Amino acid sequence: MPELPEVETSCRGITPYLKGATILGARVSQPKLRWMVSKEIIEINQVKVIDVTRRAKYILIKLDYGWLIVHLGMSGSVRILPQDSPINKHDHLDLILDSGQILRYTDPRRFGAWLFAPTLTDHPLLAHLGPEPLSDDFNETYLMSVIEDLKNKRKPSMLIIKPWLMDNRVVVGVGNIYACESLFEAKISPLRLVVSLTSDEIRCLVRIVKLVLTRSITQGGTTLRDFTQSDGSPGYFAQQLFVYGRHNEPCKSCGQLIESLKQAQRTTFYCPICQT
Ligand SMILES: [Zn+2]
8 A cells, every 4th residue: 555655655656747837638538536526527627737746645735726636545656648649447547647647546446536626725634644644833832742642541541552653633644654663763562552652662663654654755755766767666665674564574673572462443563571
């Protein structure tokens, strides 16, 4: 599944081709994605692209009127191709650019989204998102204040750190891989109660989340295949992982076997020795 680093890398990859270009029209071969592709996209005609940005795992394409909100879902990818590129089975949508190129959306599982919004203010998909993990708004003071609020609730909160870290209202874009890896590197057990974290641990966790995501984006920038390459999708990058997907393999730090368990329907991987 494309996680925040892949979305960020995709965004950076397509921006030079989109920014300042005019979208002449769209070719939609399959409008049924997670939701129906907005009719404003299907009917798009002669619209200039002002900018491309990202919020959480949404690619936001700013037009001279309104926005395109793009989500890659479970298996989506975007590429820039020549206009006459043959359309394959999982290619669902092309935006035709005045450069003679197209922005092609490919998505075998069709959980992605292509929506139009006149404004992003109060958009239901974006309204309740927490801070960006790589922004200055995600810092120790912020996280501490969120935890203090939990402590002040009448009943002491039973929230567990791993699913909490993946909650978009707390911080966006920390998916399963990055939650597992960050907790390992911060040496915090995924089973800990949020309210039990010390200020040192919170400080460490903030630093590590930023580090793990930044490292992945840097790796992605170098290993993700060219966005203008026509054979197949860009593919999501393989990474150096300490715990994710390594059940029963030795911990790279202490040699203990990595364990796994289900938390909030997601598989958590952790080292029972290194993480306390
Ligand atoms: Zn270990």
